[in-house]
């Protein structure tokens with residue numbers, strides 16, 4: 001075997017201690033973001049391939065920056081320019097990329113299970129950058145890092161009340177966050193119309209989530225006493241072929257949208273999160289998205305730091321000695 005792959009396919013593969021280690025490493029890299037020289041040498045000579053079959057701004061850019069800040073070579077492949085558009089299968093594409101000896105492949109695909117499939121096929125590390133409506137583990141880790149920094153100065157998320165609001169049914173961000181935040185001890189309210197909450201979702205993490213996740217079908221109930229409000233976009237691209245789940249977007253926005261008024265249901269110091277892209281005036285009012293309680297752009301900054309930690313874990317392991325700053 002050429003490398004020691006530590007895939008990251010699902011948050012379910014990590015225990016709380018491992019999550020905390022990744023967050024601690026992320027803290028180190030976040031501190032680096034404020035330095036004039038942001039680059040370390042730990043992945044010098046290594047190669048990371050970003051293989052994206054779905055649209056992405058934040059995730060793709062931050063994986064590329066993360067690789068470069070650790071001195072790895074980063075190559076980006078977008079679906080429209082890859083041979084899958086000429087009929088090549090995902091596994092054939094992966095085998096061909098593997099033949100070029102990358103150390104890690106970061107993959108985003110509309111098929112839930114794509115990352116797991118690749119992880120079985122190739123020898124290098126595979127990192128899931130979002131697979132269908134299944135999981136988006138690095139988003140959950142960067143969200144946990146953002147919450148830890150702003151809401152949990154002591155470091156523990158134990159007892160924090162986190163509301164996840166919106167299109168839970170189609171959201172890989174929601175699934176990964178439910179698993180991650182509950183493992184870290186937070187309590188979660190899933191808030192949406194019943195039609196957007198999959199039956200049994202509170203059981204996806206077994207006893208841990210059964211005890212910590214509850215469903216709220218009114219925004220007021222979901223937000224009451226919340227420390228964190230995480231809004232989700234309606235994932236219109238995943239509705240194809242489904243019966244309508246709500247009468248129209250305007251109605252959903254009126255009943256489950258976050259405005260300055262509805263934010264008032266949460267704790268006075270609650271923070272507002274969103275994985276992006278935001279749809280202004282739909283799930284979140286511009287005044288809230290741009291307001292003092294929003295940490296949406298901080299999430300983006302954490303994205304780079306956490307993905308540095310995840311790439312380092314995947315390729316070297318987290319016990320690797322602290323790297324030198326690059327000259």
Ligand code: NCD
Pocket residue numbers: 058059130136139172173232233235275276277
């Ligand atoms: C999310 C995704 O792609 O799942 N975005 C992201 O990675 N920042 C959420 C979304 O697209 O709504």
